[in-house]
Structure formats: C-alpha cells, structure tokens
Amino acid sequence: GGAFWVDSQQKRYVPVKGDHVIGIVTAKAGDVFRLDVGGSEPASLSYLAFEGATKRNRPNVQVGDLIYGQFVVANKDMEPEMVCIDSSGKSSGMGIIGQDGFLFKVSLGLIRKLLAPKCEIIQELSQLYPFELVIGMNGRIWVKAKTVQQTLIIVNILEACEYMTAEQRKQALAKLSGN
Amino acid sequence: FMQRGLDSQTKKQLEEEEKKIISEEHWYLDVPDLKEKESCIIEERSFLRCEDLVYGRMSFKGFNPEIEKLMIQMKCKEEEIEEDDKMEADVSDEEMARRYETLVGTIGKKFLRKRDQRVLKGDEEDEDDEVEEGNSNTRPSKRAKKMFLKPQD
Numbered sequence: 001g002g003a004f005w006v007d008s009q010q011k012r013y014v015p016v017k018g019d020h021v022i023g024i025v026t027a028k029a030g031d032v033f034r035l036d037v038g039g040s041e042p043a044s045l046s047y048l049a050f051e052g053a054t055k056r057n058r059p060n061v062q063v064g065d066l067i068y069g070q071f072v073v074a075n076k077d078m079e080p081e082m083v084c085i086d087s088s089g090k091s092s093g094m095g096i097i098g099q100d101g102f103l104f105k106v107s108l109g110l111i112r113k114l115l116a117p118k119c120e121i122i123q124e125l126s127q128l129y130p131f132e133l134v135i136g137m138n139g140r141i142w143v144k145a146k147t148v149q150q151t152l153i154i155v156n157i158l159e160a161c162e163y164m165t166a167e168q169r170k171q172a173l174a175k176l177s178g179n
Numbered sequence: 180f181m182q183r184g185l186d187s188q189t190k191k192q193l194e195e196e197e198k199k200i201i202s203e204e205h206w207y208l209d210v211p212d213l214k215e216k217e218s219c220i221i222e223e224r225s226f227l228r229c230e231d232l233v234y235g236r237m238s239f240k241g242f243n244p245e246i247e248k249l250m251i252q253m254k255c256k257e258e259e260i261e262e263d264d265k266m267e268a269d270v271s272d273e274e275m276a277r278r279y280e281t282l283v284g285t286i287g288k289k290f291l292r293k294r295d296q297r298v299l300k301g302d303e304e305d306e307d308d309e310v311e312e313g314n315s316n317t318r319p320s321k322r323a324k325k326m327f328l329k330p331q332d
Contacts, residue, residue, distance in 0.1 A: 117257075122237070133237045146242075
C-alpha cells in the first residue's frame with residue numbers, strides 16, 4: 001500500500017535490476033556472453049550464472065541463442081549484468097530457451113497488461129491450443145506452438161492486442177476456435 | 180639538472196595558484212547544518228513491485244510440463260502470501276492439535292531403540308509395572324507381529 005507509479009507508453013527498454021528479460025547472445029568473450037536486451041548497452045552474462053554450472057561443466061550456449069534471465073546489476077553508470085539463477089541458486093525457469101518458436105517485439109505497456117494477474121488475453125489464448133510463452137520485460141515475447149501456423153496466429157493476436165478492444169479480440173478468437 | 184628543478188618549482192607555483200583560486204571560489208553556507216530527515220520516499224524503477232506482475236514463463240495445455248509445474252509453484256507462493264492474511268482455516272485448530280498429539284507419539288516410537296520400545300509398551304499397558312521385562316513371551320503382544328520367542332526353561 002501507498003505505492004504510486006506513473007504509467008506511460010514506451011517502446012524502448014531501460015534495464016532495471018530484478019527484471020526478467022529475453023536476451024539474444026551476440027558474442028562470446030572468454031568467460032562471459034554478451035547479450036542484446038534492447039537497451040542502450042549489451043548486457044553481460046557469466047557462464048557460471050547457470051544452475052549446475054561449474055568451471056568444467058560449461059553451459060552449451062551458442063551465438064544467436066535466446067536466454068531468459070534477470071538483471072543483478074542495472075544502473076546508468078555500469079554495463080548491465082544478467083544471471084540465469086535466482087537468489088537460492090535455482091534456475092526456476094530461467095536459462096536457454098529451446099529451439100524453434102518465434103520471437104517478436106511489442107511495446108512495454110502491452111507487456112505489463114499481459115503480465116497482470118488474471119490477464120484475459122492470456123486466459124482466452126490458453127483455451128485455443130497448447131503453446132508455450134515466454135514474456136520478457138524488455139518488450140520481447142517468444143512463442144512456440146505445435147505447428148508454424150498456430151505459432152503465427154498467436155503472434156498476430158498478441159501484436160494486434162495492442163490496438164484491439166476486448167470485444168474485437170473475442171470476436172477474432174471466436175472465429176479461430178470455430179475454424 | 181637545474182631545468183628539472185625549475186620545472187618542479189613552476190609546477191608547485193602553478194598548483195598553489197590553482198589552490199588559491201579554487202579555495203576562494205568555494206562557496207560555503209553560513210547557515211547552520213540542517214539535520215537530514217529520513218525520507219519516506221523509496222525510488223523503485225521496476226514495474227514488478229507496482230503491479231504484482233506474474234512470472235513471465237508460461238505454458239498451456241501441457242506443452243511444456245516442467246514449466247507448468249513451475250507455474251503451479253509460483254501460484255502456490257502467491258497464494259501462500261495471500262493465505263497468511265486470511266484467518267480462515269480448512270482444519271480447525273483443535274483437530275490439528277489432536278492429530279499432532281498422536282502423530283508425534285507414533286513417529287517418536289519409530290526412532291526408539293528396542294529396549295525403550297518395550298519400556299514404552301510396559302508404560303502403556305501397566306503403569307504399576309516398573310520392572311523392565313526381558314521376555315516378550317510372558318506378555319501378550321498387542322500387535323500380530325511374530326516376535327522371536329525365547330524358549331522357556
């Protein structure tokens with residue numbers, strides 16, 4: 001209680017400590033990976049910051065992989081740093097995101113809507129077909145469904161949700177589930 | 180040789196002049212120091228805390244069972260936090276106390292050594308009997324377990 005915040009529409013992400021984001025591996029520099037998170041600087045991710053990683057047991061990360069992790073350091077003076085484990089040392093869903101799937105970018109306002117507790121969009125989508133979804137606070141969403149068509153349908157709906165009203169959305173979904 | 184000395188001297192002179200200039204330019208307040216009040220404002224840059232956002236990794240209709248397990252875990256954590264506020268309980272306190280009483284007894288017995296177990300049995304059956312009995316044959320055993328029967332002399 002007693003929290004005030006200013007809600008504004010923005011597309012550009014600013015790294016914030018504790019945020020979970022999807023990053024794209026752009027380079028391997030020795031013991032550290034460089035990730036593009038959509039901010040002003042690439043973030044760094046140490047290879048030891050994965051669950052069960054040791055100096056001998058390195059995680060299998062290649063350039064171009066997608067990683068879901070959280071920021072441990074994120075201020076305007078330093079390069080942001082990410083890890084894929086939480087404070088207790090468990091991965092809890094973070095780490096390399098699997099093969100296939102589709103990554104796309106949306107505005108930060110939509111991300112906040114989607115991540116709100118009891119989001120209608122997600123509840124309605126979950127009725128359609130089985131799929132997997134990873135939402136990064138940096139505006140990136142990754143979707144994977146059984147077929148390419150289904151994946152693209154979900155992507156289109158999520159992108160369009162920005163401008164559709166609830167009724168339009170329900171109509172579109174009704175058409176799809178009818179098909 | 181002398182040049183180096185001159186250089187250092189000129190450097191020192193320059194430094195002193197700079198210091199004078201700086202110290203003259205330094206502004207200071209004649210006002211007595213104000214006590215720093217503890218500000219009640221905490222700045223938070225993440226939206227995570229503001230709106231209670233859900234965890235970002237989700238799976239539906241069994242697409243990825245591990246993530247579905249994770250989702251249930253995360254929901255449980257949130258519900259736990261909510262339940263702390265609620266005063267209702269599924270099981271009444273009295274029933275909990277009763278169950279716990281018997282539970283502690285039965286599990287405690289499991290970890291006793293054999294001799295202590297017999298003592299416990301003796302306590303339960305005959306409270307007057309203080310002597311530890313060696314023969315299990317003489318007492319009728321409550322349980323149908325077949326225990327080693329010592330041959331009677």
